[in-house]
Amino acid sequence: MARSRARSPRRSKGDRGTSVLETSVVTILAAGIVIAVVQSPVGDYFHDSVREMVCVVDGPECGGETWTEVERPEPPEEYRFNLTGLEWTGEVTGTGKAVAAIEWALQHASMNTPYVWGANGPNAFDCSSFVQWAWRQAGVSLPRVTYQQQPALPAVPSIDQLQPGDLVFFNTNAPGPPPTHVGMYIGDGSFVHAANSRRGVVVDSLSGYYLSAYAGAGRPPQE
Template identity: 35%
Template structure:
């Protein structure tokens, strides 16, 4: 007797495996035998993260440079105030000694003048008010006492200013340490990410960076003139540093960060400009249009104004771009940083 049972169907799992296997076979047969393997998206992500960390490190570097510049200014102010206070203290001691001699002479000739007693008391600031009512001082004595009081007040003010500046300096030095730690941390993170790549992948990144460095040897800048002799001189000094390595916080002559290069170059031209890109963005004459730039003008990049370089002509920037790079020419359009404005010094 014939059986009327339905034939057994393959299980759902088995069918899925068959379908996937067939699809894979079709896909493999459709690929040419010499096709390169698909890039690993996680590796591309590593490069993007490294680039972001380098950008953050350069931004922190400009803040570090600003704090360092402030620290230097405060140190100079404290030194000047302390020297001035020492000079005034010396003069005050001499004046007090002279007035003490007057007191000694008066004592030997019949008693100490009450006015001089007041002068040598613990409250010389209130002396003149009391002495004016006594009508016992000569014009010369009044002049000497005014001078003494003025010197004493000036000395106190300088000491107070020096103390305030020292307190400010301590805060700035703390900020310097914090920014330095932040920069070093970001660079360490970037290196840790690079270490996750294979030796071949790291070599490819290094080769790409080297090609960018070598491009400076064959860049076409045109023959446009600079807007001023000082801009031409500064730009000329910077051109002589092509190939020098980027080092955060460095201001030459053997290594630079972005604003270190521009401030150093202008200094070679006899012009002093601020140390940071943010401060350099607000000096000179602002040039809003890129088409109006001339070689030697500064170019301010990024929305936070954290990058600066020289306009080199023909749409090129001469700059110290980032960690691991060298001072070089690059296309502004391909730099990956938005143009904000130019500055003509």
């Protein structure tokens, strides 16, 4: 006795056309959303959660190449409407080589030198290249990237023992470690840093957002 086979239902040509059309519409809409997000300021936040090292050009660091790091700190809420940072009216203090490093850094804060992710100076910096350049002016060589800079320096035991010229580290994207941002303490509870692409090089108070993100400090050689 021959067995009859149940045929699976087939879509009509009209149904198949509708399916293709729906898929195309969804694909176009998804692509449009991705493009809109990437081109908007929200696109910056995707980079905030990524930190990796890449060699980009020949240079004196890391065996003939220059290392850069993806590190763009989240803009703190209390500084969203204070993009230019604080006006530094204090004297440049410090001991030994720290004075030269601070003077150079404050000069760039006064010019509001741009922040560009991965930039190696001298016309634009990211946070780690900025402090590297500052201390280079004082004759001190520092590693290129944030997570290498912190272990390379003697740790400052506590925040109340900070001295002008110390590097201050922050976890801006996650609880850490390693740190994702760095600046240079200049005294009076303030520090100078290449903040982000919206603010450039500025002076900020080590309080509020930055105090909550503080992840320790290191002291470059002063003499």
